[in-house]
Amino acid sequence: MVQAVHRAIHVLRELATATPRLGVTELADRIGVAKPTAHALLRTLEAEGLVVQDRESGKYQLGPGLVTLGNAYLDSHELRTRAATWADRLATQADAAVWTGILTDGHVLVVHHAFRPGGAMQVLETGASLPWNACALGKAIAAFLPAERRTALLTGELPRVTGSSLDDPAELQAQLDRVRETGYAVDENELTLGDAGIAAPVFDRTGEVVGGLGLVGPIERLLAENARQEHAISVREVARSLSRDLGAPRNAGLRACN
Known part of the structure; x- marks a missing residue:
């Protein structure tokens, strides 16, 4: 198992159950990693459109890129x-x-x-x-x-x-x-x-x-x-x-x- 991939998936799953958004510190606590590690994961996922950051609160939520992936899965x-x-x-x-x-x-x-x-x-x-x-x-x-x-x-x-x-x-x-x-x-x-x-x-x-x-x-x-x-x-x-x-x-x- 590739640890970075596992952690990224864990981030997405936590955001899928969060109401309505989570901050870096909250996510770090939930997935059991240091805050800088959580931040690096979020920035990478954000660059791919899989998460987005709310400008006002600074918290993160799932991004539109997941819709594209989901639709591709359904279509195939x-x-x-x-x-x-x-x-x-x-x-x-x-x-x-x-x-x-x-x-x-x-x-x-x-x-x-x-x-x-x-x-x-x-x-x-x-x-x-x-x-x-x-x-x-x-x-x-x-x-x-x-x-x-x-x-x-x-x-x-x-x-x-x-x-x-x-x-x-x-x-x-x-x-x-x-x-x-x-x-x-x-x-x-x-x-x-x-x-x-x-x-x-x-x-x-x-x-x-x-x-x-x-x-x-x-x-x-x-x-x-x-x-x-x-x-x-x-x-x-x-x-x-x-x-x-x-x-x-x-x-x-x-x-x-x-």
């Missing part, structure tokens, strides 16, 4: 590229927004967001990071991970975003068992009050789960008695089509169920 991500057509098709079919996401560090990163057709003002959620345990996407992915990775998630941090978010490992394990049986996951009031999600896993050519795709919207629209099963079937079938587009074998997912 195969799942996002392949998902665009299928997500748009599902959004039109279900008359609801569709998110495609991947699991990273216990969170789901939304890599594509298809808006609900003809809906009111909507906020683009591409790039959003969601606790895996509080959204259908996260549970759909986690259910088909190898056993040791599922255990790591269940024994790790389980944030409560709303009063309905699940933070009981046993209850989550039971949900993941059901997801493996049905092929889809559901969340209700767990990420946003009044909203629900229905998601299914997506597999790649190796047969491993690489992400999830699902509907997001008001509970009364997605989970109504006469619509819930129809939506679940649609999500599951579109996720399977996307998996086939990625080259997944027909028995994809079975290995994780063992």
Whole structure:
């Protein structure tokens, strides 16, 4: 491990969690280095546009260069590229927004967001990071991970975003068992009050789960008695089509169920 690179990454992560900015002394304390070292790291990152310094306070925050890097990552991500057509098709079919996401560090990163057709003002959620345990996407992915990775998630941090978010490992394990049986996951009031999600896993050519795709919207629209099963079937079938587009074998997912 290159120590300077590790420290620079540590600086960026601290700034990503800071509210709203951090000074040199604060950052030096957080990453455990001398103040001159922290200052040198910040000046280097600033020169590359990865951090910027507020003129009035002298404190630092994340810079626009990270947006360019993030967009480059999203634009080159195969799942996002392949998902665009299928997500748009599902959004039109279900008359609801569709998110495609991947699991990273216990969170789901939304890599594509298809808006609900003809809906009111909507906020683009591409790039959003969601606790895996509080959204259908996260549970759909986690259910088909190898056993040791599922255990790591269940024994790790389980944030409560709303009063309905699940933070009981046993209850989550039971949900993941059901997801493996049905092929889809559901969340209700767990990420946003009044909203629900229905998601299914997506597999790649190796047969491993690489992400999830699902509907997001008001509970009364997605989970109504006469619509819930129809939506679940649609999500599951579109996720399977996307998996086939990625080259997944027909028995994809079975290995994780063992």
